[in-house]
Amino acid sequence: xxxIFQKERxxxxxxVADFISRFSIKGRVLDLGAGDVLRYKDLFKQADQYLTQDxxxxxxxxxxxxxxxxxxxxxxxSFDVIICTQVLEHVPNPFLVMEEAARLLRPxxxxxxxxxxxxxxxxxxxxxxxxxxxxxxxxxxxCGLKVEEIHGLGDFWTMRVKEAQRFWIECLNLYSHPIPxxxxxxxxRMCYGLAEWSDNxxxxxxxxxxxxxxxxxxxxK
Numbered sequence: 428x429x430x431i432f433q434k435e436r437x438x439x440x441x442x443v444a445d446f447i448s449r450f451s452i453k454g455r456v457l458d459l460g461a462g463d464v465l466r467y468k469d470l471f472k473q474a475d476q477y478l479t480q481d482x483x484x485x486x487x488x489x490x491x492x493x494x495x496x497x498x499x500x501x502x503x504x505s506f507d508v509i510i511c512t513q514v515l516e517h518v519p520n521p522f523l524v525m526e527e528a529a530r531l532l533r534p535x536x537x538x539x540x541x542x543x544x545x546x547x548x549x550x551x552x553x554x555x556x557x558x559x560x561x562x563x564x565x566x567x568x569x570c571g572l573k574v575e576e577i578h579g580l581g582d583f584w585t586m587r588v589k590e591a592q593r594f595w596i597e598c599l600n601l602y603s604h605p606i607p608x609x610x611x612x613x614x615x616r617m618c619y620g621l622a623e624w625s626d627n628x629x630x631x632x633x634x635x636x637x638x639x640x641x642x643x644x645x646x647x648k
Contacts, residue, residue, distance in 0.1 A: 429608035431601055434619045435589055435640050436466070438580040439512060439541050442643035444470050446539055446576075450645065454507025454536075459528060460496055460514030463487065467510055474508070497523035504533040512541040513641075516556045522566060529570045532648040538572060543641040545586055547593050560642050572646040579639035582630050584622035586640045588615065 446452060453473035458465070461479035463486050468477050479485075480492035480499055492499050496511075496518055509528050515521040528538050542558040560577050567574050581589070592615050595601065601608040630638075 428602045429605040430612070431596060431608050432612035432616055433589075433592065434585060434615075434622075435580065438585075438640070439643060440466065440470075442541070442578060442580065443467050443510065443512070443539055446537075446643075446645045447471065450537065450575075452508050452537060452539075455505070456508045456510065457499075457501075457506045457531065459499075459509050459511040459524070460517070461485070461490065467512070471508075478506075497527045499527060499531060501531060503530055504536075506531050507533055507536050508539065509536070510539040512539070513543065515540075515542050515558065516546070517550060517553045519555055521556060522569070525566050525570045525572070529572050529648060534648055536648045537575075538646040538648075539643075540646060541580070541641060541643045544639055545590065545641070547590070547597070558642065560636070560644075563642055563644050567644075567646050572648055575645045575647050577642055577644040579636040579641075580643060581622075581640045582626035582635060583638035584625035584629070585619065586638055588618045588622045589640055592618075 447470050454475055456471050456474045456477045458467065458477065458479045461481050471477055478491040480494065480496060481490050482495060484490060484493055494500060496514065497520065509532060511528060515524060518524050532538060542563065544557055544559060546557065548554050563577060564574050595611065599607065601611055
């Protein structure tokens with residue numbers, strides 16, 4: 428599969444790295460809904476153990492837990508940290524997954540969570556929800572988790588460029604064509620640069636965060 432530069436992934440990775448660095452996050456880590464690529468394992472340099480979960484086996488490595496994300500076969504208070512990125516939109520009952528994360532966390536443990544607010548339909552038919560920060564705050568409260576921080580991922584112009592990019596990726600099947608994918612990556616890098624400047628200078632303060640790609644939150648038990 429061809430590599431395509433996607434700003435959304437960089438925004439998520441940077442925010443996860445920021446949480447880990449500023450809050451000295453370490454200990455026993457569970458990647459909940461890890462998928463086929465371990466995008467964040469290298470960021471947890473101080474982790475004592477990094478375990479992964481998904482509902483199916485990965486193509487290139489073996490998950491520690493292959494199960495429903497709402498029913499992980501591990502004792503209560505098993506983990507110091509859970510990371511769950513871009514997963515809750517793909518589960519039919521996200522509240523149960525949040526409850527399970529709360530169960531698995533030790534007292535004082537932290538959940539690093541990212542969710543989309545805007546996105547095209549993907550991984551159909553397993554694409555169920557989109558989230559606002561208020562939805563995350565409400566779900567966290569009901570699960571006994573405290574929102575320590577929550578941040579938008581980009582703003583209006585970055586969101587619009589991302590939507591255009593995803594359209595062309597799907598329209599031209601770019602993942603299967605490495606050379607066009609490389610050319611489009613160069614083009615969209617420039618578009619994202621202009622979008623970031625526009626977000627910083629052209630989006631009024633009263634609209635900040637209302638048109639974001641999604642949210643990154645740090646929750647604690």
